[in-house]
Amino acid sequence: MIGTIALRNLLRNRRRSLLTLSAIGFGLGALIFLCSFVEGAERQMAQNIKTLLTGDLQIAAPGLEEVYNTNSFIEEPETIRKRLKEDRRILSFSERIVRGGLVTFGDRSIGTFLIGIDPESEKRVGTSRPVVVGRGLLSGDHQGILIGEKLREILRLNVGEPVILTSQDYYGSLGGARVTVIGSFRTGNDVVDSGTVYLLKETAQQMLSLEGQISEFVLKLKPGVDPAAMKRDLGKQIPSDIARVLSWEDLIPLLAQMHRFQEGMMMVVLAIVVLVVAAGILNTLMMSFIERIREFGLIAALGARSLTIGAVVVAESALLTSFGLLGGFLIGWGMTLFWGYQGLDLSRFVSTLSNLFIGTRLYPQMDWSSLVVFAVTFFLASLVASLLPAWRAGSLCPVEAMRQTG
Amino acid sequence: MEALVQTTNLTKTYHANGLPVTALNGVNLTIGRAEFTVLAGPSGSGKSTLLHLIGALDRPSEGSVLVGGQDLARLSGRQLADFRLREVGFVFQAYNLIPVLSALENVEFTLLLQGVKEAERRERSLSLLEKVGLLDQRDKRPTEMSGGQQQRVAVARALASRPAIVLADEPTANLDSKTGSQLIDLFLALNAEYQVTFLFASHDPQVIQRARRIIRLKDGSVEP
Numbered sequence: 133m134i135g136t137i138a139l140r141n142l143l144r145n146r147r148r149s150l151l152t153l154s155a156i157g158f159g160l161g162a163l164i165f166l167c168s169f170v171e172g173a174e175r176q177m178a179q180n181i182k183t184l185l186t187g188d189l190q191i192a193a194p195g196l197e198e199v200y201n202t203n204s205f206i207e208e209p210e211t212i213r214k215r216l217k218e219d220r221r222i223l224s225f226s227e228r229i230v231r232g233g234l235v236t237f238g239d240r241s242i243g244t245f246l247i248g249i250d251p252e253s254e255k256r257v258g259t260s261r262p263v264v265v266g267r268g269l270l271s272g273d274h275q276g277i278l279i280g281e282k283l284r285e286i287l288r289l290n291v292g293e294p295v296i297l298t299s300q301d302y303y304g305s306l307g308g309a310r311v312t313v314i315g316s317f318r319t320g321n322d323v324v325d326s327g328t329v330y331l332l333k334e335t336a337q338q339m340l341s342l343e344g345q346i347s348e349f350v351l352k353l354k355p356g357v358d359p360a361a362m363k364r365d366l367g368k369q370i371p372s373d374i375a376r377v378l379s380w381e382d383l384i385p386l387l388a389q390m391h392r393f394q395e396g397m398m399m400v401v402l403a404i405v406v407l408v409v410a411a412g413i414l415n416t417l418m419m420s421f422i423e424r425i426r427e428f429g430l431i432a433a434l435g436a437r438s439l440t441i442g443a444v445v446v447a448e449s450a451l452l453t454s455f456g457l458l459g460g461f462l463i464g465w466g467m468t469l470f471w472g473y474q475g476l477d478l479s480r481f482v483s484t485l486s487n488l489f490i491g492t493r494l495y496p497q498m499d500w501s502s503l504v505v506f507a508v509t510f511f512l513a514s515l516v517a518s519l520l521p522a523w524r525a526g527s528l529c530p531v532e533a534m535r536q537t538g
Numbered sequence: 539m540e541a542l543v544q545t546t547n548l549t550k551t552y553h554a555n556g557l558p559v560t561a562l563n564g565v566n567l568t569i570g571r572a573e574f575t576v577l578a579g580p581s582g583s584g585k586s587t588l589l590h591l592i593g594a595l596d597r598p599s600e601g602s603v604l605v606g607g608q609d610l611a612r613l614s615g616r617q618l619a620d621f622r623l624r625e626v627g628f629v630f631q632a633y634n635l636i637p638v639l640s641a642l643e644n645v646e647f648t649l650l651l652q653g654v655k656e657a658e659r660r661e662r663s664l665s666l667l668e669k670v671g672l673l674d675q676r677d678k679r680p681t682e683m684s685g686g687q688q689q690r691v692a693v694a695r696a697l698a699s700r701p702a703i704v705l706a707d708e709p710t711a712n713l714d715s716k717t718g719s720q721l722i723d724l725f726l727a728l729n730a731e732y733q734v735t736f737l738f739a740s741h742d743p744q745v746i747q748r749a750r751r752i753i754r755l756k757d758g759s760v761e762p
Binding site (some may be wrong): 432 | 643
């Protein structure tokens with residue numbers, strides 16, 4: 133009957149209950165949608181980073197995860213290669229050479245990353261970069277390079293024009309090659325687009341005297357394989373002085389930090405919304421308490437214990453929050469479903485977003501684990517908010533309460 | 539007759555605007571089981587205060603109240619709530635019912651607090667509503683009933699928990715004389731049927747005339 137009394141009391145002042153419900157519902161709905169928005173952006177960012185640059189996981193020479201250190205190589209890649217071929221969780225892998233170098237066109241030079249790849253293997257691991265001018269690298273392009281569009285613009289290069297690549301080779305001598313630009317790509321990230329040159333792995337190995345050596349393996353995992361678990365497992369198998377297993381978060385720590393910062397921000401937003409909602413619930417319950425002091429006095433006079441009377445107030449709060457949570461979930465889920473299907477056009481922010489590897493159309497996605505955190509937090513906050521009015525209702529002196537005229 | 543209520547030197551002092559106001563001043567009285575007694579006296583004579591102290595709604599400043607041998611002064615807050623639940627039935631002047639519950643649910647309320655099972659709860663409540671002539675009104679909320687009907691529901695609720703004593707504070711004050719008379723008839727019938735002690739606080743001549751015992755109070759003391 134406590135539930136019945138609580139429910140009917142909520143229905144007694146429908147407008148006030150509805151206002152509180154709205155605060156809970158819209159607060160939670162907005163939080164869910166915001167979280168879905170961030171989740172969608174992060175998933176898109178992670179997916180784009182994996183597709184454009186890193187693959188699902190990398191096994192890289194020690195120190196290569198430090199962006200400016202490109203002097204490390206895996207001396208004996210065969211052992212790792214054999215292990216990767218035997219591992220059934222790996223769909224495919226490719227091998228790369230990564231080295232800092234200089235690209236020179238006429239009297240203009242610029243420092244870049246030289247990345248030697250095997251186009252066929254790259255296709256199998258699902259990594260590619262959208263070509264905007266010319267064409268992509270093919271297996272036979274021993275003298276061809278694909279460069280970032282921004283780099284092409286800076287050097288004022290055209291497809292078909294020759295450039296000089298130079299870099300320190302394995303023995304410390306200056307290695308170089310005269311190559312031709314066959315195309316340019318655009319990832320949207322200015323750093324990548326202005327500082328990366330792709331060439332064939334064989335060409336890079338020859339130029340840098342790295343026959344038989346590589347810088348990193350790029351892995352494509354089978355669907356359903358958890359990259360984090362895979363990383364831990366491979367990390368145990370491969371000695372860290374030979375190579376390190378790295379995720380995109382390790383390779384691009386700035387974006388990973390941003391990801392964590394966003395999670396922190398979500399918690400701050402959650403705290404603010406929860407505080408506002410809790411204040412709303414407290415206000416509703418206190419108003420209701422003040423209006424019903426005589427009624428609580430009557431219930432106490434009839435023999436209800438303090439805990440029972442307090443439970444009526446807590447039950448009202450719990451019911452109010454439950455309905456609010458349901459409404460909030462429907463609002464947030466509905467918005468996420470709609471915009472997740474339609475996509476949100478963010479082309480106005482294209483420059484900022486593309487640098488974060490996020491496209492111009494963003495598809496929010498539900499983050500169910502956050503939803504559980506939100507629901508539990510809202511519920512706990514509502515219970516905490518109900519404690520004061522519950523305590524006051526439970527500790528009323530029946531005679532004095534029944535004398536109240538309010 | 540076996541004593542149900544015994545007060546000894548019962549005193550209650552309130553503080554109003556920082557000044558002590560004595561509502562009851564050393565009241566000694568005994569009320570037997572199944573009595574039908576009225577506390578009579580003008581407003582401010584201490585009738586309601588005495589009723590509240592006997593009903594464990596308030597604590598005395600001095601003296602003691604024994605109900606069924608239990609010294610109420612020795613009971614904790616929780617024990618007092620249990621005492622009210624099991625030993626006392628209340629009928630107040632106004633604002634008697636829980637507004638969000640129907641007549642039947644109001645009667646059932648104390649039984650629910652007592653932990654009586656649903657089937658028995660329902661049966662006892664319906665039977666009492668029938669006794670007070672409101673079976674057909676069982677689903678109505680207090681606001682849908684007249685003042686007399688509400689008081690009769692309160693009577694049914696007061697008896698539902700099978701208390702030792704029913705305390706009624708000015709039960710006819712808000713009723714017209716005909717309805718008030720009918721309510722007294724009901725009290726008398728139930729007193730006879732259930733052998734429950736009834737103690738009223740009232741200055742309604744109708745109630746005073748039909749009471750079997752009258753205790754007159756004046757300025758917080760029992761008149762000789």
